Amino acid sequence: MTLLTPLNNKIFSVNKDSFDSLTIEIFQFQATFNPVYKQYLEYLDINIPEVKKVAQIPFLPIELFKNHKIICGSSEPEMIFESSGTTATIPSRHFITEIKLYHTSIDKGFRHFFGDPSDYIFLALLPSYLERKNSSLVYMAKYLMDLSGQSENGFYLYDHADLLAKMDQLLKSRKKIFFIGVSFALLDFAEKYHPDLSNAIIMETGGMKGQRKELTRPELHETLNKAFHSQSIMSEYGMAELLSQAYSKKDGIFETPPWMRFMVRDINDPFAYLEDGQTGGLNIIDLANVNSCSFIATQDLGRIMGDGKTEILGRFDNADIRGCSLMYE
Numbered sequence: 001m002t003l004l005t006p007l008n009n010k011i012f013s014v015n016k017d018s019f020d021s022l023t024i025e026i027f028q029f030q031a032t033f034n035p036v037y038k039q040y041l042e043y044l045d046i047n048i049p050e051v052k053k054v055a056q057i058p059f060l061p062i063e064l065f066k067n068h069k070i071i072c073g074s075s076e077p078e079m080i081f082e083s084s085g086t087t088a089t090i091p092s093r094h095f096i097t098e099i100k101l102y103h104t105s106i107d108k109g110f111r112h113f114f115g116d117p118s119d120y121i122f123l124a125l126l127p128s129y130l131e132r133k134n135s136s137l138v139y140m141a142k143y144l145m146d147l148s149g150q151s152e153n154g155f156y157l158y159d160h161a162d163l164l165a166k167m168d169q170l171l172k173s174r175k176k177i178f179f180i181g182v183s184f185a186l187l188d189f190a191e192k193y194h195p196d197l198s199n200a201i202i203m204e205t206g207g208m209k210g211q212r213k214e215l216t217r218p219e220l221h222e223t224l225n226k227a228f229h230s231q232s233i234m235s236e237y238g239m240a241e242l243l244s245q246a247y248s249k250k251d252g253i254f255e256t257p258p259w260m261r262f263m264v265r266d267i268n269d270p271f272a273y274l275e276d277g278q279t280g281g282l283n284i285i286d287l288a289n290v291n292s293c294s295f296i297a298t299q300d301l302g303r304i305m306g307d308g309k310t311e312i313l314g315r316f317d318n319a320d321i322r323g324c325s326l327m328y329e
Contacts, residue, residue, distance in 0.1 A: 121170055
């Protein structure tokens with residue numbers, strides 16, 4: 001049983017004018033009903049009623065998702081997402097008490113940036129993710145395929161020849177392709193085949209995961225554009241600890257849906273924020289995480305570019321290898 005249906009109903013109708021007030025409302029809720037976050041605030045000696053502005057909210061270090069159950073109340077989770085990584089690292093676990101929140105976030109987020117999912121045929125090249133359980137990325141791709149409702153949608157492991165044949169078929173029929181894949185898998189495919197995807201959407205989700213030599217995002221995109229005869233490669237930014245995604249339509253400059261926001265903290269003072277254009281640690285507000293924690297201090301680096309845009313630059317040197325972007329400028 002959910003704790004806060006009224007707040008759930010506000011999340012996906014939020015706008016610039018209402019974002020801050022709803023964020024404070026969700027902070028107060030999580031500071032009360034999320035035991036781990038509540039304890040973290042107590043360690044910091046935070047007086048909850050005194051937090052009146054978004055900049056005053058403490059962000060939970062993402063590492064705590066590895067060994068703590070980050071959840072509000074005592075509801076049993078409907079699903080548990082796990083982060084990717086090497087066998088030597090401990091995966092993060094995100095306990096989802098209302099999977100419908102993820103459904104709504106996927107649907108509304110995609111429509112915000114790309115329109116109706118039914119306009120596309122989704123081809124997903126996600127080999128390492130398909131080989132393990134509880135991947136939020138695979139779940140997202142599968143849900144987009146469900147929303148699309150097209151019989152040609154499909155997942156591909158390492159069967160590149162089958163993928164190429166499907167692409168050729170779709171290109172001849174002039175159907176719109178949305179080709180999504182992890183970076184190393186897209187590079188593997190691009191080394192073998194060079195289909196003309198100039199009219200398709202090609203989206204990389206990051207994630208070399210030690211399987212190939214690391215490339216900068218511009219190097220990756222240049223290689224893929226050349227192989228697929230395309231003008232630009234899009235990027236998705238997401239992780240198991242989030243229920244929302246940010247997207248870049250070109251050049252690695254990301255935008256968020258209305259219920260999500262990036263903030264950049266000083267790497268030497270985690271409670272101080274930097275001005276636009278300065279590089280620091282990436283904090284994320286994801287209001288869809290209402291039943292876990294909406295305030296996450298990541299191990300990623302970025303800078304706010306203004307006008308709702310953020311450049312994501314890579315990760316801290318000592319950060320664990322994960323499935324999200326590991327590329328550095």
